[in-house]
Amino acid sequence: MKGIQLDLISEDKLDGMTSMEKVRLILDEVRNGKILVLEKGLTPSEQNKLIELTMTEIAPDDFSGIEIESYPVKQNDNFLNKLFGKNTLKTRLTVIGPAAQLKTIKKDRDLISALVSTP
Amino acid sequence: MGIIKRLGLNFTWLKRIFKKKRARIGIYGPPNAGKTTLANRILRDWTGDAMGSVSNVPHETRRARRREGVTINSNGSAVTLDIIDTPGLATKIDFHDFMAFGMNEEESKRRAKEATEGVIEAVKWLDELDGIILVMDATEDPYTQVNVTVIGNMEARKLPLLIAANKIDLPNSSPARIHSAFPQHPLVPISALEGQNIDLLYREIAEHFG
Numbered sequence: 442m443k444g445i446q447l448d449l450i451s452e453d454k455l456d457g458m459t460s461m462e463k464v465r466l467i468l469d470e471v472r473n474g475k476i477l478v479l480e481k482g483l484t485p486s487e488q489n490k491l492i493e494l495t496m497t498e499i500a501p502d503d504f505s506g507i508e509i510e511s512y513p514v515k516q517n518d519n520f521l522n523k524l525f526g527k528n529t530l531k532t533r534l535t536v537i538g539p540a541a542q543l544k545t546i547k548k549d550r551d552l553i554s555a556l557v558s559t560p
Numbered sequence: 561m562g563i564i565k566r567l568g569l570n571f572t573w574l575k576r577i578f579k580k581k582r583a584r585i586g587i588y589g590p591p592n593a594g595k596t597t598l599a600n601r602i603l604r605d606w607t608g609d610a611m612g613s614v615s616n617v618p619h620e621t622r623r624a625r626r627r628e629g630v631t632i633n634s635n636g637s638a639v640t641l642d643i644i645d646t647p648g649l650a651t652k653i654d655f656h657d658f659m660a661f662g663m664n665e666e667e668s669k670r671r672a673k674e675a676t677e678g679v680i681e682a683v684k685w686l687d688e689l690d691g692i693i694l695v696m697d698a699t700e701d702p703y704t705q706v707n708v709t710v711i712g713n714m715e716a717r718k719l720p721l722l723i724a725a726n727k728i729d730l731p732n733s734s735p736a737r738i739h740s741a742f743p744q745h746p747l748v749p750i751s752a753l754e755g756q757n758i759d760l761l762y763r764e765i766a767e768h769f770g
Contacts, residue, residue: 485712489683492651492709496676499653501669506652509705513742514712530716540652548703550741 445476445542445557452481460487464494471507471539472498474560482511482535508543510553511535582629583769584642586685589695590706591618591648591675594726598695598752599625599645605758606630611645617661619675621647624685634762639770646685647678649706686713691720691769698725698733698749702741711742720768723747724761729754 448470455463464487470477483491488509495507512533536543536553539560547554587595599611611625624646631640653675658668694710696702714721723742725735728749735749748764750757 485709485716488709488712489686492649493680493683495651496653496679499672499676501655501672505654506650509651511705511708513703513708514715530712532712540654548701550703 443559445474445559447476447478449478450480455479455481460484460490463487464490467491467537468494468498468507471537472504474539474542476536476538476543476557479535479537482514482532484530484532485514504539506540507537508540508545508555509535509537510545510548510555512550512553582640582642583690584644584688585691585693585765585769586644586646586689587693587695588646588649588682588710590697590700590704591650592616593648593695593697594752595648595695596621596645598693598724598726598750599627599643601752601755601758602632602643603627603630605762606632611643617658617663617671619648619650619653619658619671619678621645622671622674622678623647624678624681632762632765634759634766637766637770639766641765641769644685644689646682647675649682649710650675650679651705653679686710689719691722693722693724693765695724695726695752696738698727698735698738699730702738707742711745721745722761722764722768724752725749726752728756 463483467477498504499506515531515533536555542558542560544556546556587599589595596612596614603609603611607630611627612621614620624644626642626644628642629640630643631638653672655668655672658671659665663671692710692714696707711721723738723745725738725747727733728735729751735747739747746764746768748757748761750761
């Protein structure tokens, strides 16, 4: 069967990885033509790293970048986190794929609608 | 003063504590949102100068440009800022998109390469800022990853962010759509090109970054 591989990566797996491991995994898999769905999204600084590294890998007629879609981060209402001044932002589900194959049709606060095409 | 000098006391540490740091403000947004048009408008209004050239071809600004000590007076108060006009943020850059604007292949590839470097520079500047004016095209869907990423960065660092909902001179613009997407942040509907609501923007800048 011909098709596009879709990998759903759990929050537990992501929690056990460093920022650089996550970014490297995402770029390697996306460059292999996979679409990734991350149960828990990337932190803002991880998103920055991913954008930077993506830019360094863009090459004409080879790789034009990534399509990434996530819901806006949420404030974490955990009282203890707030009390101790911990970062209270909660990242959310994120979809990432090759820009040439994944195209967002519509996105709002609670829905990401995308079109996936074969290379 | 002479005695102080003779005693070798210059009190620079005291000045450092009490002197307010000049805020460094970045103008961010996706390509073609009107960042440089806004930067030019601000500089023309307050310094008589301009920041850079504008074009309808995406990624016209491919190097961050900085102007120091821009004083904005509004509502009886003055704020002096360092303003950084950044290249448009993106997660993809395809040189074919530039060819659609009539550029040849070599020129398009060069522009794409420079654009990727510009995006990296814009991301790096995020660590150096005290606040951001996020320019959004009010005719476009506000839930772009660029907007989500920039807002997430500012919220994580607890830094002030002001949304400029640009291009309200166009008939299909909808600042209300942006406001409903990001209600937690102040928003000013503007036309950087026509100057609509620009005084309101200056008032908000003085209030949030002063």
